[in-house]
Amino acid sequence: MLHSSVIPFIALFLVVILHLLEQANTEKCDYFTGNWIYETSSKSPFYDSKLCPFIGKEFSCEKNGRPDQRYHNYRWQPTSCNLSRFNGHDLLEKLRGKSVMFVGDSLSRNQWTSLVCLLYNSEPQQKYKFTRGSDDLTMLTFTEYDVKVMLNRNQYLVDLVNETNGRILKLDSIEISGKPWKGIDMLIFNTWHWWYRKGSGQPWDYIEVSNELYKDMDRMVAFEKALNTWAAWIDNNIHPSTSIVFFQGISPTHYNGTEWDEVGGTCMGETELIEGSTYPGGSPLALKVLKKVLSTVENMVTLLDITNLSQLRKDGHPSIYGINGKSVMDCTHWCLSGVPDAWNQILYNLLL
Ligand SMILES: *[C@@H]1O[C@H](CO)[C@@H](O)[C@H](O)[C@H]1NC(C)=O
Ligand SMILES: *[C@@H]1O[C@H](CO)[C@@H](O)[C@H](O)[C@H]1NC(C)=O
Ligand SMILES: *[C@@H]1O[C@H](CO)[C@@H](O)[C@H](O)[C@H]1NC(C)=O
Ligand SMILES: *[C@@H]1O[C@H](CO)[C@@H](O)[C@H](O)[C@H]1NC(C)=O
Numbered sequence: 001m002l003h004s005s006v007i008p009f010i011a012l013f014l015v016v017i018l019h020l021l022e023q024a025n026t027e028k029c030d031y032f033t034g035n036w037i038y039e040t041s042s043k044s045p046f047y048d049s050k051l052c053p054f055i056g057k058e059f060s061c062e063k064n065g066r067p068d069q070r071y072h073n074y075r076w077q078p079t080s081c082n083l084s085r086f087n088g089h090d091l092l093e094k095l096r097g098k099s100v101m102f103v104g105d106s107l108s109r110n111q112w113t114s115l116v117c118l119l120y121n122s123e124p125q126q127k128y129k130f131t132r133g134s135d136d137l138t139m140l141t142f143t144e145y146d147v148k149v150m151l152n153r154n155q156y157l158v159d160l161v162n163e164t165n166g167r168i169l170k171l172d173s174i175e176i177s178g179k180p181w182k183g184i185d186m187l188i189f190n191t192w193h194w195w196y197r198k199g200s201g202q203p204w205d206y207i208e209v210s211n212e213l214y215k216d217m218d219r220m221v222a223f224e225k226a227l228n229t230w231a232a233w234i235d236n237n238i239h240p241s242t243s244i245v246f247f248q249g250i251s252p253t254h255y256n257g258t259e260w261d262e263v264g265g266t267c268m269g270e271t272e273l274i275e276g277s278t279y280p281g282g283s284p285l286a287l288k289v290l291k292k293v294l295s296t297v298e299n300m301v302t303l304l305d306i307t308n309l310s311q312l313r314k315d316g317h318p319s320i321y322g323i324n325g326k327s328v329m330d331c332t333h334w335c336l337s338g339v340p341d342a343w344n345q346i347l348y349n350l351l352l
Contacts (some may be wrong), residue, residue, distance in 0.1 A: 035276055045073055055336050056113065059322075083345055086118055104155070158230065171222060172208075252279075267315075274313075277312075281311065302350060306343050310339055
């Protein structure tokens with residue numbers, strides 16, 4: 001027989017063990033490995049893109065005449081656990097009084113737009129204030145919650161400055177870029193798609209490294225150097241107790257059908273995703289470089305490792321139903337509602 005005085009201690013011990021087991025379980029959960037499930041319930045898609053006032057023409061595939069609909073209705077299912085449904089009211093409550101900022105290129109705008117649509121859709125009657133700043137800063141404030149969701153357009157993260165020599169991309173300087181990031185409660189960074197731009201699409205004349213100017217260099221090396229500069233900025237400027245930092249990861253493109261065994265194809269006319277969990281084309285080298293740099297950051301940065309799950313969605317891009325219609329083939333961005341909603345659902349689950 002146990003002495004009755006030890007029973008409370010045994011109970012407490014069991015509670016602690018259960019709690020630890022539960023923690024181990026959530027830590028083990030890999031949200032980024034899984035497959036897409038077609039869902040036709042009333043809860044899918046996440047929102048009606050035609051009713052979200054913040055979607056620009058570039059992501060409004062349906063309005064731009066895309067005839068098929070299935071791409072709206074897929075839900076991401078991790079293999080080893082379940083995602084909670086996105087709950088906009090709950091997230092606004094959690095973020096009350098706080099600021100969120102997406103920093104990066106148009107893939108950041110893609111995810112920002114998805115998030116503001118998801119939040120708006122949860123309470124379409126709520127008041128908001130939309131500000132488009134002059135300095136590459138767009139802001140949507142959900143006024144009842146005092147939540148600011150911002151977008152800072154910045155293709156390279158490191159400084160790009162005009163000097164007498166021309167436009168200089170400074171791989172080891174980030175002071176100018178970093179100004180708007182200070183004091184933000186939650187930051188979600190991204191840079192990748194601009195690194196291989198050449199010719200008229202390249203917005204710089206020289207690359208500067210250690211005070212030397214170069215006409216050009218290996219772009220993957222340049223990308224890694226810039227990421228290292230960014231990583232040092234995070235360690236020097238972010239206080240982990242007050243700010244939370246994510247990296248959006250490498251969003252894949254679908255211009256080369258050979259990757260999914262369709263010779264000569266692009267994303268044009270793709271209405272079906274890739275079944276299962278594995279993309280035949282393998283993993284991009286940029287992701288390896290990014291992971292290597294992230295492993296050196298001392299402060300906590302969480303990678304939204306969205307590459308694989310997005311690779312499976314060759315059906316998710318605008319193709320000719322994007323900003324410039326038939327004249328441009330867009331297999332880079334994502335139609336909304338669509339793939340970035342799943343990125344944000346995972347982001348929400350990581351914050352729970
Ligand atoms: C996920 O949800 C399904 C059904 O909703 C359930 O059967 C399954 O046990 C859940 N899996 C986990 C790991 O919680
Ligand atoms: C830099 O110069 C380019 C033209 O060479 C111009 O388009 C751009 O606005 C300038 N940027 C700044 C910050 O002055
Ligand atoms: C398309 O992908 C295949 C296989 O990954 C590769 O061999 C080929 O060079 C690529 N084509 C282009 C135009 O990039
Ligand atoms: C993504 O796919 C690659 C192979 O293409 C694999 O090595 C990697 O573990 C996968 N990552 C995740 C998060 O599933």
